[in-house]
Amino acid sequence: MTTTLTSYLSGKWVAGQGNKTALYNPATEEVVAEASTGGVDFAAAVSYARTEGVKSLHGLTFAGRAEVLKRAAQVINDHREDLIKLGIINAGNTRSDAKFDIDGAAATLNFYAELAAKLGETRVLADGDGTALGRSARLYGQHVWTPRAGVAVHINAFNFPAWGMAEKLAVAIAAGMPVITKPATSTALMAHRIAELWVEAKVFPAGAFSFVCGNVGDLLNHLSGQDVLAFTGSGDTAATLRKTESLVRHNVHVNVEADSLNSALLGPDATEGTETLNMFLTDVAKEISQKTGQKCTAVRRIYVPAAQLNSIRDALVERLKEVRVGNPAEDKVTMGPLATANQLRDIRAGIDRLAKVAEVALGGSKPVEGHAKGYFVTPTLFVHRQPKADASDVVNAHEVFGPVATLMPYSNNAELVALVSAGGGGLVSSVYSDDKAFLAEVVGGIAPFHGRVTISGEKVAGQTISPGMALPGLLHGGPGRAGGGEELGGARGMSLYMQRVALQGPRPWVEQFAGVKPASAPAAT
């Protein structure tokens, strides 16, 4: 009998009614579980989290919440091997892909545990310095952050069932908001197991953690002005969510992380034989194939000096040819299938769209030989010799969310900035150069269009982190097409879950409330 995954709401596991959605093994197309939220009482679940969860978490100091997050990370680490297996059979992960997801989850929980521990035995955070408002110093202004008195709903993407859930949750719990989290149903097996383990281990205080396995139903209709929605997924879904009447009407805080045509830029100085060129090739090849290209931060657009276009095409093709596509349960396979049948259809269609303007250097949309079953695609590299710096060029308008990237030439710095910016806003751009003038002009030019820019060169050779890796201490998000949101970034990400309040009143009282000590003497009152 197929396992039916349940949801954890209002402090108990509940099964949905009616039609169930099947979860598949994307390498074999076998059903591995099913899920439904039909008939589930989301109104009660929101109300429970908003009362019990808020009471629990507002009652804890940052240091207290740190302990919660530390336990959450420990539970994941304790069950790492079991979770890896679930990634392989439900998410198309290679063992390495699954570890990337699971270890990323635990590391992010631990990072925020440490951050919250440092914030200490307080519930309110001072924001910047205070300021005298009147003629005397007695009337004082000071901003503070205080947790919102609502619930954080997290809707995650299919590509990182563990990390995606942990990343949003770590920040919200640290800030003091209860979480209702929903993984994408198609790859929910790993997230569901983590939720089970957390509930069994009593990691979270009452109401602080709820888990939705299946359709989101009418959950969002119950949100109001103290609640938060954080979404990762497609721009189309994001647009629909943004227009939800309850969210619009109550000005619910919405954070979106959507499509992103991330770019890798090679400087004119990084010629044949340089260490910087080598770093570029290594990163780009990895970003194309890791997790079968299903990372929101994966490189989609590659820009190189026009004169190097062909030699870099050849070098990338050579590296990508080493990728072994197959069922990740088998040894030696280095790239698994796409996560779902829908993704396979979309990626094939996307490859065909790109093929209309660009030449195929490797791969393509044809079925992968030797795989009658499974959602397989081969690493695909395009060369697009006449890119345009606007959205009329498909390479700037359509994200193909698989192991697919397009290599393009540029002639000068201004053109390069225009081409990259034409992507309409991205999560990350990676720049490879040791030329300071090039870096200053190009990084300065593309910065407004990105949430993160990585700079790689000889000075950090052997020490860089692949640009597609979201780091808990640095922002993850980007403007425009990328959703306009901000996640992670240490305490920065916590602002989504906290209200910033200006306090205006007698200095001693204000400073005491904010936890700020007066500079000259201990608070007298």
Place this chain on the structure above:
Amino acid sequence: MTTTLTSYLSGKWVAGQGNKTALYNPATEEVVAEASTGGVDFAAAVSYARTEGVKSLHGLTFAGRAEVLKRAAQVINDHREDLIKLGIINAGNTRSDAKFDIDGAAATLNFYAELAAKLGETRVLADGDGTALGRSARLYGQHVWTPRAGVAVHINAFNFPAWGMAEKLAVAIAAGMPVITKPATSTALMAHRIAELWVEAKVFPAGAFSFVCGNVGDLLNHLSGQDVLAFTGSGDTAATLRKTESLVRHNVHVNVEADSLNSALLGPDATEGTETLNMFLTDVAKEISQKTGQKCTAVRRIYVPAAQLNSIRDALVERLKEVRVGNPAEDKVTMGPLATANQLRDIRAGIDRLAKVAEVALGGSKPVEGHAKGYFVTPTLFVHRQPKADASDVVNAHEVFGPVATLMPYSNNAELVALVSAGGGGLVSSVYSDDKAFLAEVVGGIAPFHGRVTISGEKVAGQTISPGMALPGLLHGGPGRAGGGEELGGARGMSLYMQRVALQGPRPWVEQFAGVKPASAPAAT
């Protein structure tokens, strides 16, 4: 002949075609001007601001933008008397009301001029400390703020034609974004004159300032991911704007400042004869009548200990009876008319809604005697003896945007927090008490629901600033019903107009770009 107000777009004054909207003197119902934007090319205006304005302002350092803002303030100060007259004949302002608006505008421009001057000869702001990312200290992460490469559209409310425009503009220009600003047409005379004066004096560099006088037309349809919309006005209009396809599709950064059921809270210690009670009465009476109650920060809900309900009602009635309603062009008038016929209709309807649950202590919805013409209403105080802590109570659900407030009793701290919070999120709550236990519990409880909380007591007697005054150094905005936005607050408000970017790369380069000096030694590279 009636003056026709024009718009300043794409660097020139343009007249709209077709039907014009009349601007009235709300005390006499005489037409004072008319305006139209029919046929105006907003696509070209956005494109011009986005190219020329971005080039101009990104080219200036913060210090350079400070000079622009200083000149903008100076122009307003130089024409103060003329502008006051326009407030009297088109906005229903008393001389005092008009000065409040105009001086608020100049002060905010000067505040941001000083702030930008302090930020100095740079174009990028470091955000917090950097952090080592790898095993060595060479790979470094640092967040920076950089101005968005788009245009900021400002849609302002009718109540502060000068201050509303200047407040948003000061922050955007300081941050480095060109502005297209639109006052509410009904009271646009003063804003239009300021725009004329700024253009005559060549205050702004090319493309940095555009002015829309009349309907917004299809302006918003041309916005994209690098652009910003900041709106002040009704929650209904805000909800419509939020759903605009272009804004949703491109994740345009939207800041909303909407309805707010601001509250004043009297502590149980502030009994008869205390200085704190006196401050409370003075502030509340002022907040009800100043600008005929047409301030987004005006007090709408007043909470006092149950035992003091009647005595405070009497004291407030006594103060409000001193208000002299009339044409503000006449001497001795202390409260002018509402700004428009629509406002008069809405306020009368709102008074009638409140009258269904509360008793009238003063005023009401009837026409004001002796005024056959003009949009007059009298100061109106309700007493609502059984308030409910949810939105089923009209006092928590409907903002009456005029000189109207409701006095209510509370029995204990928890009830008070619940009653105040039931407003669903506000701009400001003012708390009057010297009781530390009361303040800690009540301010802590209501903080998540507000953008600003003022605390008044004997220690700051004679020094406080009326709670309805938005201060440039403190946040102006609030969650939920209040729009979920953040304006002003010093540099905090500038984040709407800047992209926060995480830089990840070689430490010396990253620190040089961010303008951060290494702690140990000068940057070697």
